[in-house]
Amino acid sequence: MLTNEINCDITFLVGRERQRMSAHKYVLASRSSVFFAMFYGPVAETNNEIEIPDLEPKIFASLLRFLYYEDFTVQTNNAPDLLYAANKYGLMKIVKKCKKILEETMSVSNVCNIMESAHTFNDAELLRKCREFFYREPVKCIHSESFLDLCAECVDNVISSDELTVEEYLIFERVLEWADAECVRKDKDLNDSSRRQVLGKILNHIRFPVMDSKYFAEKVAGREILSKSERLAIFTFICSGHKSQTDSNFKSSKRRGRYVRSSSTKQNTHISQSNRQRVAMRFAREGHVSLRNENLWYVGQKADKIDFSSSKTIYIHGVVVYGCGIEGTEYNVNASILRTGLPFLSNELSHVSTTIPVTVPYKTFNIFFPEPVHIAPNIKYTIAVTMQGPRSYWGEGGEESVTSDGVQFDFYKSSGETNGTDVDHGQIPGLIFIK
């Protein structure tokens, strides 16, 4: 029916070459809510020719084949484009397959492409995996060709993190190369003034104050990337042996590696240990978060709770919680791990009380228990988190069962839950564990 184009009632003009491809509206609409809205929704297309300039004809042909025959093949080379297309038309079966292949074949050369795709479709879980990969091989990833193709927001996210353990001058030089690429994309002249303009807030996440004084004098001070007053403030700070007040626009602390966002010294986990740590994340995506306050998760006196069990003996070292991404704010967090269903006091296995400054535009942060907590297999435990601070992000599309590094976690709604978190949505998006 598709190949013969019998009784087709819609034609797509696909790609830059506007290749004609015909199909049947009812078939597409019955398989995809996006096509349904396109053809039969309140603002339906009345035109029988629809342009699809952002997809390659062969990718769109794969989607059609899936919609008609449930037949699709994902390979490493078409997975990023297919993921984009499947997200666009809400075809979750293809999305899942693409993500699996991309996660399995993530490499230094494609991690930035995957990151950009995850960013476009607000896929928090894939984005987190890309960042984890990036920070494991930061020097190689930052020098990959596709780093230059990232959007400004993604560059800013990568650059602002404490987890980016790369010498500051290398970050500066690579970010300048990105700025040149961005100037070309935006048709701007290649000079320091336009570079500064396209860099915007990215510039503030380069830690000039910790640069070597000789490098700063030779490679930064003579350029117009920073303003005169910024250069003077940073130079004074460096020359005073890091004792004077630095310009508050730039951080003067060194990047400290992974998991530095937890506050007590005992919780700071060095890179060697973090290599053993795994994170099991339970949500497919972030909730419908907008800046409107009412769409954020309520944070206050009540505890968010989730129950879980593990298929193997493990140690829970901490939990991942959602923050708000507003720099300069902080959360007071109390987190406990308990045996489920037994009286509270006698069954609290570990507890941590900490203050988390929100200093990076990350949507989650990690809270660590003072020591890893032994978890026996197939026994229910409860995680309880009380947070005080601004309303937070939240997740949705939670899985009842998640496998991470060969350990299966099953999640259950906690009977003592009072703040709304359950398996499907809410707070506590992940568990940090050691096998």
Ligand SMILES: [Zn+2]
């Ligand atoms: Zn991006």
